[in-house]
Amino acid sequence: MSETMNAAPAPAGGDTASPPRRARDVELIGALRDSGYRHPPALVRRGDGQVLQLTPLLYRVLAAVDGRTDPAGIAAAVGPAIGRTVSADDVRTLLDTKLRPLGLLDGSPPAHRKAEPLLGLRLRRVITEPARTRRITAPFARLFHPLVVAAVLVAFAAVSFWVLFVKGLAGATHQAFHEPALLLLVFAVTVLSAGFHEFGHAAAARYGGATPGAMGFGLYLLWPAFYTDVTDSYRLGRAGRLRTDLGGLYFNALVAVAVHGLWWLTGWDALLLVIATQILQMVRQLAPLVRYDGYHVLADLTGVPDLFHHIKPTLLGLLPHRWGKPQVLKPWARAVVTTWVLVVVPLLLASTVLLVLAFPRVVGTAWESVIGQWRSARTAFDDGDLALLLVKVLSVVAVALPVLGIGLLLTRLAHRLCVRAWKSTTGRPGRRALVVLCGVAVLAGLAWAWWPQPDRYRPIRPDERGTVADAAPVLASAPGPVRPEPVPEPVPARTVWPTGTPLPRKDKPVLAMVLEPVSPGAPTWVFPFDRPEPPGPGDNQALVVNTTDGAVRYKVSFALVWETDGVVDNRNEAYALASCRGCTTVAVAFQVVLVVGEANVVVPENVAVAVNHSCVECVTYALASQLVVSLPEDLSPEAKARLEEVWAQLSRLADEVPGMTAAQIQQSLEDAKSRILDVLREEGVPIPGTTTTAPPTTTTTESPRPTTTEVPASTPVTTTTPPSSQSPTTTVTSPPTTVSTS
Template sequence: MTGDESGAPVPGPGGFPYSRLWEDGAGETATAPLPVPQRPPQTQSAGPPPGTRAVVPRLSAGLRLHGEYQGSGFTEPKYIARRGDGQVVQLTRLLHLTASAVDGERDVHAIARLVSAEFGREVSAENIAYLVENKLDPMGITVPEGQEDDRAGGPRSDLLLSLKGHTVLFTERRVAAISRALAWLHRPPVVVLVLLAAVAMDTWLFGFYGAMTPVLHVLDQPLLLLAVFGLIVASLVFHEFGHASACRYGGADPGCIGCGLFLIWPSMYTDVTDVYRIGRAGRIRTDLGGVYFNVVFMLGLTVLYFLTGQPFLLSAVYLGHFEVLEQLMPAVRLDGYFILGDLAGVPDLYGKIKPILLSMVPGRPVEPAVADLKRSTRVIVTAWVVTMVPLLLGDLCYALWNLPRLIDTGIRSLTQQLTGTYEAFADGQVASGLAGVLGSLMLICPLAGMTYLSVRLTGRLARNALRATAERLWLRFVLAAAVAGVATSLGFAWFSGVTPKPLPPAPPIAPILQPHVPTAPAAVGTLPSGHTPAKGHTGPGAAGGQGGTGPAVMPLPWRTPQPSNPAVVLPPPNPGTTPAPPAAKPAPTGPAPRPPVPSPAAPSKPAPAVGPSVAPSPVPHPGASASPSAGATPSPVASKPQASPPAVSPPASPKPGH
């Protein structure tokens, strides 16, 4: 307690002196003289009337009074209290003084005498009873009269992203140890270096490499989807330690870290309520600590990409940008809600953002709901919304521009996965089929979750738009025209081929999870006769096959020897359409003649199979020097003279299987 020159006590709960001179610019630590009650002390009620029982209020279990809200954006000081269930409640000065005087032993008359002395005006016992019964009890600050236990309910905020199955992951002791080890990342020089590196990373990723390409690669691979899912979960955990370490760096004590489940995505939370007892700078640092650690995590993934060359790491980096932008939005109670609240000095912005934005329209009067806010507070809120909404819209437009290739890749991958799983069961391969079911679930769950979340948020936006334009049909027409224009433009871009094309199918990284999916798709234009891109070489007499059955899959590209001059390796021509060379002799009726042997200067280097040396040697069967498919078809067609000698020149290296 502190006092002024007139002797009236001035409360300073939480170690912070309160101030009534916000509008005069006197600062956060200024104090103002309070009026001394003019009524003589003996006129105050000294006790309960004869024959009546005095009411003794009690505080609810776990209640903590944090004192004055430092850096307040209100014209009058506000005070903060935290209930036992973790809900933070905003109080006026009179309610805070009343709650501070409640100790479970004083009755309303003793509380009235104490509050009157601290408030500077006479407050009767009837006033205290009214405040307790009609204000503090409904808010869960005090326990209703007659209740045996100390648990008291109260209103709670209805979060958009509600969590299911709350559980504690890290206790306060573990959080304190880990946050202490990570607190050095919040030093100003380190923060500057991290932000500069983040600018360089985004310039390279979005301006040169292309952020959508790694995402398309991941959609083809169930195993990579699982890996990206794991990286996102790790980034969520690291995000929460950003809040905890910033809280520790600012001098407050972080609480536990827990999680819940929203749809299929884990959602984390950190108890940093202790920051309410430190200044505004510490609160803002704590609010920003989560997204700051997201940036640090993305930088680490980028470094790993340059070390390993794995594109799925960049896919997690791209999704991390969405996580950061979502966290910075003040529309839902995520980090952006608390960042903006501490910047503006308003601990509870719920329901105030729209009136604040409307009050900043030139010529429009200030809404009554925000009339008690400073103009600087309204400017900060407006600037934040005007900055964050275009950033989120830009990222959303980037995703919509690439939506066709995302949908095409997702449908192709899922169809291929389900078809391969069905074929595995149809062929009696139960183990492969069960592994395919697991891979299918790894594809279906993320795709279904993103679809459901998109539909839910779209429906919520549509309902809010209809509600906001219920009495203004012209505004609804303008909004509908804008949405139709955007949809028409995107549809034209999608169907006209302006948007980027999908990537070709990629071989599975874990073939066991993708049965009957080709492990090495090849280009159709370079395959010999009898090969198909999906099933490999199934022509008759394939190399290494028995009875005309070829291998189930093609060899990997880096394991297949390539000819020195692939342009001349062609399938046998059709005898009905290939003209005979002008100087060729009539085809003999005897055994098939050997193909002409090229001169020593024709090949780039001697071939071991048919060496064009000076000493003549027997020329192998045409099947050894023809195309791979001709090696197993020694028909008269394959032995006819070709249109030009280079067409049957032997390759520089033996074919697979020879």
């Protein structure tokens, strides 16, 4: 505001007959130290917790308001302090037009409510009042002694390096998910550490000489979060404020070091997951995009308390006609804030757009996960496994809350934009019409993005890349500048001649199977049925589609799955689908499912499908092989090591497939099964007799002749059809090789 004094009559709404009084619980914090402003503002906190910035003149007027001094006395006290002449009428003007509307004086209710950031905490509930907060955080303030801080940081760096690069988290993850009680312990410690994080902020403020306020929790969107009122840290200098900002991260490091000591005493590897969660929480907190610790660190480094309030002035200041106007920030602070604005605004806008476009896929993924977790929870309830039941229920909540939070965020954002646009166009019909037109366009875009369509709500799969084009298909299909397509590098094809047949000659051609990797890019779907569903958790699928004349495609997929939740419904699928001329298509899927403990539901599926659709002179081959073994208990580390060696040898088979015949491929998979069973026998697992798995499915179409010959599914299927007719579809669903010891 301008500090020029213009005497004016007091408004009728302001009662200046009696000495003015400050509103209840108004606290004078003082001038902002180490400020990035050219003229540092003074800070005042209202009773509702809102911190306001005042000019030095307004702050001195408010400081002189004590309920006993009239405007003339206030003017007499303020004038000498600022070196200017101030009259009683000037004071009345400031009281009634500036301070009273801000809710800083007794009398009429404040015109300005407490600011509610879009990403702020809601539904706050106080756990400890300021007096109790100061009492319980006093002992922790000693942890900020420089020697203690140095020792903790060195220990934390050593522990983090050991966990992430030496020990690893595979064993911890396996133990946690195999022992639900330990997983619940990890979850509980992680939640408590979030509250301990807030202790760090309060203790750091107390160590620097500030007074921490209330501690409590609220909802960040729909996610529970803790908070601590450390507004009083604005009394401190830049170093004290930064210590307060980083105090929470420091206490996360303390938790990590303490948990490592607990692991050393108990040997529970699952506890190491707590260290990983602390590191992830620290990385997340350092992001300066929203009001996390990193945001406050940047604000205190620059001496600009609320960076978001400077977005609009900064963007307007970039316009050429505003370049010569005076700036409120110091040059270096303005450079930092401008850089932050130019980075944050595009990121937030892009994130919002991508969030809207990807929301259907997120909903589909969450729904599939919730259904799976709920099914497992029902199984755990039937088994009386309380720990596993709690883990599954918490998993359902953890999946559902972010989706509901995203929906709430988008709803609040739309409501805020609509209200602001409507108010800003009051009395301006032209602008309001333009706003309404833009709103209709946005609604049309949302209808396009969210309207139920095939694959619109399809769950996200692990094999997807998750690029911007994947989230916004319209971007991928948008026309762009015409560019010559790059010529793909030739892939050497490997020919597999049928066993016992002579090499082909010009006068006696022989049909052969030629294998090469699948080329990038998804072929056009031309088959008279829907695309097979993507594999779910614990499933394995080899899907190869060939629609290019003369092309050769093959796909090999191997999977080793451990099942511990009592439900064995794993699918192993091989799909070789062809619609072309003179092409070869091969799919091989091999899956091993190891069931630890008792299984209540055992319904594995093993499917091999070979399809020729309007295919001439084609070879289409699909082989699915599945082994399901029930183990009474987990394997020893030695047995797992031998099993990994067998699996490593088998994995090399994928590179050798192009040089093998169909019989050799099937025999190699059967040999791999035998080696796996030998490892289990050496471990003492009783192995009863087994059955063979999925016979391969081969569909071959030759030159056009009007005859058709069919043979049993256990042998290759040879069909000959005219080119105008639809070639046959062969599907084989075979029982998996199942070994049970229960």
